[in-house]
Structures are given as structure tokens and as C-alpha cells.
Amino acid sequence: xxxxxxxxxxxxxxxxxxxxxxxxxxxxxxxxxxxxxxxxxxxxxxxxxxxxxxxxxxxxxxxxxxxxxxxxxxxxxxxxxxxxxxxxxxxxxxxxxxxxxxxxxxxxxxxxxxxxxxxxxxxxxxxxxxxxxxxxxxxxxxxxxxxxxxxxxxxxxxxxxxxxxxxxxxxxxxxxxxxxxxxxxxxxxxx
Amino acid sequence: xxxxxxxxxxxxxxxxxxxxxxxxxxxxxxxxxxxxxxxxxxxxxxxxxxxxxxxxxxxxxxxxxxxxxxxxxxxxxxxxxxxxxxxxxxxxxxxxxxxxxxxxxxxxxxxxxxxxxxxxxxxxxxxxxxxxxxxxxxxxxxxxxxxxxxxxxxxxxxxxxxxxxxxxxxxxxxxxxxxxxxxxxxxxxxxxxxxxxxxxxxxxxxxxxxxxxxxxxxxxxxxxxxxxxxxxxxxxxxxxxxxxxxxxxxxxxxxxxxxxxxxxxxxxxxxxxxxxxxxxxxxxxxxxxxxxxxxxxxxxxxxxxxxxxxxxxxxxxxxxxxxxxxxxxxxxxxxxxxxxxxxxxxxxxxxxxxxxxxxxxxxxxxxxxxxxxxxxxxxxxxxxxxxxxxxxxxxxxxxxxxxxxxxxxxxxxxxxxxxxxxxxxxxxxxxxxxxxxxxxxxxxxxxxxxxxxxxxxxxxxxxxxxxxxxxxxxxxxxxxxxxxxxxxxxxxxxxxxxxxxxxxxxxxxxxxxxxxxxxxxxxxxxxxxxxxxxxxxxxxxxxxxxxxxxxxxxxxxxxxxxxxxxxxxxxxxxxxxxxxxxxxxxxxxxxxxxxxxxxxxxxxxxxxxxxxxxxxxxxxxxxxxxxxxxxxxxxxxxxxxxxxxxxxxxxxxxxxxxxxxxxxxxxxxxxxxxxxxxxxxxxxxxxxxxxxxxxxxxxxxxxxxxxxx
Numbered sequence: 003x004x005x006x007x008x009x010x011x012x013x014x015x016x017x018x019x020x021x022x023x024x025x026x027x028x029x030x031x032x033x034x035x036x037x038x039x040x041x042x043x044x045x046x047x048x049x050x051x052x053x054x055x056x057x058x059x060x061x062x063x064x065x066x067x068x069x070x071x072x073x074x075x076x077x078x079x080x081x082x083x084x085x086x087x088x089x090x091x092x093x094x095x096x097x098x099x100x101x102x103x104x105x106x107x108x109x110x111x112x113x114x115x116x117x118x119x120x121x122x123x124x125x126x127x128x129x130x131x132x133x134x135x136x137x138x139x140x141x142x143x144x145x146x147x148x149x150x151x152x153x154x155x156x157x158x159x160x161x162x163x164x165x166x167x168x169x170x171x172x173x174x175x176x177x178x179x180x181x182x183x184x185x186x187x188x189x190x191x192x193x
Numbered sequence: 194x195x196x197x198x199x200x201x202x203x204x205x206x207x208x209x210x211x212x213x214x215x216x217x218x219x220x221x222x223x224x225x226x227x228x229x230x231x232x233x234x235x236x237x238x239x240x241x242x243x244x245x246x247x248x249x250x251x252x253x254x255x256x257x258x259x260x261x262x263x264x265x266x267x268x269x270x271x272x273x274x275x276x277x278x279x280x281x282x283x284x285x286x287x288x289x290x291x292x293x294x295x296x297x298x299x300x301x302x303x304x305x306x307x308x309x310x311x312x313x314x315x316x317x318x319x320x321x322x323x324x325x326x327x328x329x330x331x332x333x334x335x336x337x338x339x340x341x342x343x344x345x346x347x348x349x350x351x352x353x354x355x356x357x358x359x360x361x362x363x364x365x366x367x368x369x370x371x372x373x374x375x376x377x378x379x380x381x382x383x384x385x386x387x388x389x390x391x392x393x394x395x396x397x398x399x400x401x402x403x404x405x406x407x408x409x410x411x412x413x414x415x416x417x418x419x420x421x422x423x424x425x426x427x428x429x430x431x432x433x434x435x436x437x438x439x440x441x442x443x444x445x446x447x448x449x450x451x452x453x454x455x456x457x458x459x460x461x462x463x464x465x466x467x468x469x470x471x472x473x474x475x476x477x478x479x480x481x482x483x484x485x486x487x488x489x490x491x492x493x494x495x496x497x498x499x500x501x502x503x504x505x506x507x508x509x510x511x512x513x514x515x516x517x518x519x520x521x522x523x524x525x526x527x528x529x530x531x532x533x534x535x536x537x538x539x540x541x542x543x544x545x546x547x548x549x550x551x552x553x554x555x556x557x558x559x560x561x562x563x564x565x566x567x568x569x570x571x572x573x574x575x576x577x578x579x580x581x582x583x584x585x586x587x588x589x590x591x592x593x594x595x596x597x598x599x600x601x602x603x604x605x606x607x608x609x610x611x612x613x614x615x616x617x618x619x620x621x622x623x624x625x626x627x628x629x630x631x632x633x634x635x636x637x638x639x640x641x642x643x644x645x646x647x648x649x650x651x652x653x654x655x656x657x658x659x660x661x662x663x664x665x666x667x668x669x670x671x672x673x674x675x676x677x678x679x680x681x682x683x684x685x686x687x688x689x690x691x692x693x694x695x696x697x698x699x700x701x702x703x704x705x706x707x708x709x710x711x712x713x714x715x716x717x718x719x720x721x722x723x724x725x726x727x728x729x730x731x732x733x734x735x736x737x738x739x740x741x742x743x744x745x746x747x748x749x750x751x752x753x754x755x756x757x758x759x760x761x762x763x764x765x766x767x768x769x770x771x772x773x774x775x776x777x778x779x780x781x782x783x784x785x786x787x788x789x790x791x792x793x794x795x796x797x798x799x800x801x802x803x804x805x806x807x808x809x810x811x812x813x814x815x816x817x818x819x820x821x822x823x824x825x826x827x828x829x830x831x832x833x834x835x836x837x838x839x840x841x842x843x844x845x846x847x848x849x850x851x852x853x854x855x856x857x858x859x860x861x862x863x864x865x866x867x868x869x870x871x872x873x874x875x876x877x878x879x880x881x882x883x884x885x886x887x888x889x890x891x892x893x894x895x896x897x898x899x900x901x902x
Contacts, residue, residue, distance in 0.1 A: 084209035095220035
């Protein structure tokens with residue numbers, strides 16, 4: 003039940019993009035078509051899961067014992083960036099099909115604030131390792147959900163009568179705002 | 194504190210760096226550096242016109258050898274040359290391609306309902322395929338205009354998009370978004386060799402024409418006074434418009450939709466009008482030919498089929514050489530069609546026009562005598578087209594069928610002028626119902642024959658000859674005896690020859706069909722005959738296709754007729770193609786030209802790609818959807834009548850052409866009768882420019898159909 007709530011909360015109630023406003027850059031940048039959105043979403047789920055699993059032990063084993071909690075951000079960025087680079091090489095060599103599916107998006111996520119944000123949130127909420135990884139994956143799912151929704155809306159924009167000035171990013175921002183309002187309705191269902 | 198943090202971050206960075214360095218060694222993937230070089234050259238527009246999902250993928254494909262250096266459709270030859278330099282390859286000429294619209298309907302197409310929704314074709318197409326009844330028409334919402342990344346498409350009047358060919362980079366985006374397939378990407382060679390497909394907007398006349406002439410476009414160009422454009426439109430399908438404009442039995446006019454209102458448009462007369470305009474101007478309209486390929490192709494036979502094949506191959510940049518066994522090119526057009534129907538100077542003008550493009554003609558070269566297949570191969574000819582025609586008259590299987598006074602129709606017509614010029618006071622019997630038979634009849638009457646009798650086994654409507662031919666022959670005094678069969682030719686000892694004939698009937702008299710049965714006891718006699726001409730049929734003479742010509746392996750069907758693919762003209766020898774009358778027997782000029790063009794398509798594909806795919810979904814029969822039962826048109830305009838010289842002048846002048854051309858205003862007025870038909874749509878108001886003319890009447894046609902067409 004605990005995990006169920008955690009997942010629901012991460013996907014809907016505290017959606018990383020629409021409620022916590024993290025990762026808006028790829029949210030707008032890679033949401034022009036559903037195919038791309040799915041690829042990006044997959045990459046984000048993968049990277050958040052990996053980075054939470056790696057940063058959790060670093061926090062517990064290095065930062066906290068030495069009282070270096072204030073270095074959290076910079077150390078996490080360093081670790082996540084190296085991780086993503088490493089994963090990219092790893093996939094390219096050993097899992098080419100997966101690399102072809104996700105490879106294009108991996109560099110985009112290197113210093114993504116959604117990834118960093120969830121790594122920090124995990125520590126703030128004081129989750130255990132297993133819970134953290136589940137939270138990380140669920141956050142990624144939430145990101146993917148938001149991305150797929152907006153991309154399928156934006157696909158319809160292609161054939162919609164939108165005034166010239168609103169075409170492109172402006173209408174996407176308005177849409178994102180409305181989606182955010184809609185997601186705020188989940189607030190209060192659970193913490 | 195500071196030391197610890199600095200040390201920690203430094204330590205972490207160092208270990209990450211070491212890890213990545215090690216990883217880059219361990220997980221190194223060897224990548225061709227040329228991929229990046231090629232990618233840098235490509236425009237980076239990621240338009241996808243090449244068929245790869247972006248410039249990076251295209252670059253990878255080029256380096257992997259899967260794509261040629263000229264892969265980029267948007268880049269043009271400069272980019273292709275740069276890519277080829279990186280790859281160390283030679284760049285091949287790639288034909289520019291361009292988007293074109295097949296729909297001519299626009300606002301005049303009939304609607305099933307009025308669509309009010311998103312102004313987008315794809316959105317409209319989701320609703321019963323769009324508001325228009327025609328399944329392949331342009332919906333006119335302008336999706337292609339918005340899709341074009343180069344701004345080459347704009348929406349014109351009448352709700353149809355217009356492609357600016359100078360801006361089009363043929364990326365294919367417009368064709369991709371078009372839900373009906375009305376906009377397509379094509380190239381010069383592809384449009385020149387295009388075979389009508391079932392999913393195209395084809396007016397009935399365009400479906401019926403053997404060479405698939407773009408009748409609609411050329412008539413509209415005549416109407417607009419653009420005779421030059423009209424001529425080029427004609428010449429994209431038919432290299433002999435002046436000839437065909439004189440001798441074609443014009444099946445297109447019989448299927449013309451205007452027949453529902455008054456009479457079919459005089460398409461044939463207009464074709465001649467346009468061709469004569471060029472001839473009388475004395476200056477040839479330049480014909481575009483593709484860049485030279487240097488590929489030599491042998492064409493055996495300089496008749497209409499061989500000339501057409503050579504013409505199209507030359508326009509594609511190849512080097513056709515025609516081997517003609519007679520003194521001049523033209524085939525049966527020259528040797529079997531008399532001058533009063535097709536003047537020599539017209540034929541000379543057209544043949545010369547084809548030769549001037551760079552087609553080589555070698556006369557007095559007979560296959561199997563002067564050269565064979567092995568000689569052609571030795572001279573580096575990459576393909577051979579056999580178009581030797583059908584010149585042989587089959588023997589008459591009647592008693593006396595070997596009489597001395599008996600002669601074949603083609604033989605007789607060929608010899609006029611050189612071997613005989615007068616038949617004064619003679620009696621001639623012509624056996625057969627073909628155009629050759631009627632040509633012989635018209636010729637003998639002019640040569641002073643006392644009596645000319647034509648024995649036709651058919652009634653007039655069913656005769657193989659053109660309707661006009663029969664009328665002309667009767668006008669000049671030939672007796673055409675319908676439904677008669679020759680029974681015997683009796684040569685008496687005194688040198689007198691008589692021809693006995695018998696009436697005959699059809700097996701199915703009501704439909705005038707089935708076998709032809711003689712009626713015994715109805716014998717008739719033509720006495721004192723001086724000349725008997727057999728023109729029942731013409732058969733190809735295949736005696737040349739033997740070991741000596743290297744064609745002994747050529748497959749013949751049990752009837753002794755050459756077999757080859759109906760659509761590609763390819764025989765069982767892959768580099769030998771055959772077409773025209775040698776393949777189909779006695780036929781019309783247009784069929785010979787059509788075979789020549791199809792063979793040119795196959796030969797072009799064969800010498801450039803090595804394979805000859807059959808055309809996909811070719812339109813072979815008339816599409817039933819396009820035949821309307823009923824139609825409402827506003828004006829009824831009388832059909833133009835081409836002037837003819839009086840009958841007694843005809844008797845005096847063998848070489849004077851009987852049918853004359855039409856004046857310019859008549860031509861434009863006739864063109865305005867054209868309804869500019871699409872597959873289902875048409876212009877109901879066609880001809881309003883001439884509404885003030887006295888002979889133009891409002892048409893109170895059937896009002897059963899109340900569309901907005």
C-alpha cells in the first residue's frame with residue numbers, strides 16, 4: 003500500500019513537470035511528436051532510476067558521514083553526468099538496439115533538473131534505497147505521461163486553426179499551463 | 194572543512210574521469226569518421242525527402258554504401274558532388290524531381306456534403322474521405338501549402354494548389370500530408386514514360402487513347418492560345434502529332450463525354466491543328482532532351498513504332514540507331530498510306546524532327562541480311578527493339594487465289610507512282626474491309642479506274658476501316674458491297690478474269706456478331722476484272738528472325754506470332770524488345786506509337802537499372818466510374834467540320850490532301866467545347882466565351898442530376 007501510494011503520488015499528485023515544474027525544458031523541446039515523446043520518456047525513466055540508485059549510497063556513505071550535505075547538488079550533478087556518459091558508451095557497445103532507441107536523448111538528460119530534482123527529493127523525503135528507486139522510476143513515468151499527453155495535443159495543433167502569433171512555443175506554453183491546472187486537482191488526494 | 198570538500202569533489206571527479214576514460218577504451222565503438230564529414234555537408238534540414246529519418250541517418254547510409262552520394266534530394270548537384278568527394282566516388286547525374294498535382298477538379302467537383310470543420314485536408318479526409326465525391330481529388334484545404342518547408346506550394350484560384358517548380362526541392366512533404374494522393378512527386382523521365390494508373394484523374398478520352406495523350410491539358414492550352422505548350426504536351430506522348438492528326442480513327446472522340454450533350458470534341462482535328470501550326474510556322478519548337486548517357490540502342494524498323502521508341506529514348510539521353518530496310522523511314526505511313534490522306538511532306542517534317550534530336554538512321558539495313566543480333570552486340574548496342582511491322586497479305590483461300598492479276602494491298606499502294614500510275618478504263622476488285630482496302634479503292638478511283646468494287650464481309654458499322662475512309666471511298670465512286678465474300682477468281686483463256694462473290698450473314702444477325710457465314714445461292718459476279726487487290730489483313734513477316742539474324746531463340750506462340758510481355762514489350766531474350774504490328778498484327782498508328790513508348794520505358798529501365806518491372810496498377814480498360822450516364826451542360830456548340838476539297842478535284846489530284854486544316858478561331862472555339870473532364874468532374878459552363886455566337890445555343894439537357902457541377 004505504501005508503495006502504491008508512493009507511485010500514485012509520484013505519477014499524478016506530485017507530477018514532476020506539471021506540479022513541481024521540473025524538467026520543463028525537454029517537456030517543451032521534445033514534445034512535438036508522440037514517437038519522440040515516448041523515446042524521451044523511456045530515457046528519462048531509465049536515467050532517473052539509475053541515478054537515484056547511485057546517488058543514494060553516495061549520500062549515505064560519503065556526504066552524510068563527513069557532514070558534507072551542502073555539497074549535495076554539485077556532487078550529484080557530477081555523478082549523474084558521469085553516469086549518463088558511462089551509460090551511453092555502455093549501451094552503444096553492448097546494447098545497440100537500446101542505444102538506437104534512447105541514444106539520441108541520453109545527452110539531453112545529462113544535466114536535466116528532473117533527474118537531479120528527484121535525486122535530491124529522495125533525500126529530502128528520507129526514503130530507503132528500495133523506496134527511492136521506486137520513487138525515481140515512478141517520477142520518470144510521471145514525466146513520460148505528461149510528455150505523451152502534451153505531444154499528442156501538440157500533434158493536433160498542426161492541423162488546428164491557431165492564430166499565427168500563437169503558433170509553436172506560445173500555444174505549447176498555454177497548453178502546459180492548462181495541463182498543470184488540471185493536475186493540481188489531484189492535490190489533496192494523498193500527500 | 195574546505196579541504197575535505199575540495200578533496201571530496203576532486204576525488205569524485207578524478208574517479209569519474211578515470212572511469213569514463215576506461216569506459217571509452219573498453220566500450221569503444223569504431224565509427225567511420227566520414228559519417229560526420231558527410232553529415233556536415235548535408236543541409237541539416239532533416240526533411241526526410243531521401244527516405245532516411247534525417248540527415249545523420251542519410252550520412253550513415255552513404256558511408257555504409259547503402260545510399261548513393263546523390264542521396265540528398267534537397268541539396269542538388271553541388272551537395273552531391275561534395276559528398277562524392279568525401280566518399281571518393283563519382284557522382285551520377287540525378288534527375289531533378291518536382292511535385293505535381295494530378296487533380297484538375299477543384300471547386301467544380303461534385304460534393305457529397307458541405308464540410309465545415311478544421312481547415313485541413315487530413316481532418317476533412319477523416320469524414321467519409323472528404324466532401325468531394327471523387328475519391329482521389331484535391332480537397333483544397335491547403336495542407337500541402339503548410340507542409341512545404343520551402344514555400345513552393347500555394348493555393349491558387351479554383352481551390353487547387355500550385356507548385357512553384359523553381360522552389361520545389363522534391364522533399365515529398367506535400368505528398369506525405371496529402372490524404373488523397375492528389376499531389377505526387379515526379380521527374381522528367383518518369384512523366385515522359387509514365388503509364389496511366391488506376392488511381393489517377395483520367396478523363397474518358399485519356400483512358401481510351403492508346404498513347405495516353407493528355408487530351409485535357411492540350412485542349413486547354415489550345416483554348417488559351419498556347420499552341421507551343423499544346424504541342425509540347427502532345428509530344429510528351431506522341432512524336433507524330435501531324436501524322437496521327439490525319440490518320441487516327443480517334444477512339445477518344447467516340448467516348449467523349451460531350452456526346453451526351455451534342456457531339457464529341459474534335460480532338461483529332463485539334464491535334465492536327467496544333468501540329469500544323471508548328472509546321473506552317475516553319476520553325477521547330479525545341480524539344481527537351483535529358484543529358485547524354487552514351488548508351489547505344491538498336492531499333493530495327495523505322496516505322497511509327499520504331500520512330501516513337503527512338504524518340505523517347507533520345508529524349509532520355511540515350512543514343513538510338515534506327516536500322517531501316519527501305520530507302521526512307523516512316524514504314525507503312527510512307528509506303529501504304531496514299532498522299533491524299535497523308536502528304537509526304539508532312540511525314541518528312543515529322544521524321545526529320547525526330548532525327549534532328551540526335552537519332553541516327555541507317556537505311557537499306559535489313560535484319561538477317563545486312564546485320565544480325567551478334568553484330569549489334571559487337572557494336573556495343575545495349576538493347577534491341579524489333580518493330581518491323583506487318584506487311585504481308587495473307588493468301589486468299591479461294592479457287593483462283595493465285596491469279597496473276599491478284600496483288601496485295603500494301604504492295605499495290607507502295608508501287609503507285611513508281612510501278613504504275615494509271616488504271617484508265619480498268620475494273621478493280623478489292624477484297625477486304627481494312628483501311629488498306631479503302632485506301633486502295635480511293636487510289637484506284639483517282640487513277641482512272643472504270644469501276645472499283647470493294648467486297649467487305651462486314652456491314653459498314655463493323656468494318657475495320659475508319660468511318661471517314663468508307664465515306665470518302667463511296668464519295669469518289671467506289672462500290673462498297675457490304676456483307677460479301679469472294680468465292681472464286683476465274684481466269685478465262687481469253688485473258689478475261691471474273692470474280693464470283695457470295696452474300697454472307699452474321700451468326701448473330703441482331704448484334705452483328707459471331708462468325709461470318711456465307712449464304713449459298715446468292716452468288717454475284719464482277720466481270721472483266723483487270724486487277725484484284727487483296728487487303729483482308731496484314732501479317733508480320735517473321736522470316737527474318739532466324740539463325741542468320743541471331744534471333745532463332747526468340748519465342749513464338751503456336752500461331753507463329755512473336756510473344757512478348759503486353760506491358761513491357763520484353764521478349765524471352767532479356768535485351769530484345771518487340772512492339773508495334775510485328776507483335777499485334779494489323780492495328781492503328783497510335784498502338785504502334787504506344788508500344789514504342791512502352792518499349793522505351795522498358796529499355797530505359799533495362800539499361801539503367803538492369804531490371805524491367807511491370808507498371809503497377811496500370812489502367813488498361815476504361816474505368817467504369819468515369820462513364821457518366823447523364824450530364825448537364827450549359828451551352829451546345831456545333832462541332833467543327835474540317836473542310837474538304839470537292840470530289841471532282843479529288844479525281845484530278847492524287848497528291849492533294851482531301852481533308853484540310855481548320856482556321857484558328859474554329860480551333861479555339863472547338864477547344865472551348867472541351868469540358869476539361871476529370872475522372873468524374875467536368876466544366877458545366879464550358880464554351881461561355883462563345884455564348885454570343887449565333888450557332889451557340891443554351892442546352893436544355895436532362896436535369897436528373899442536380900449536383901453543383
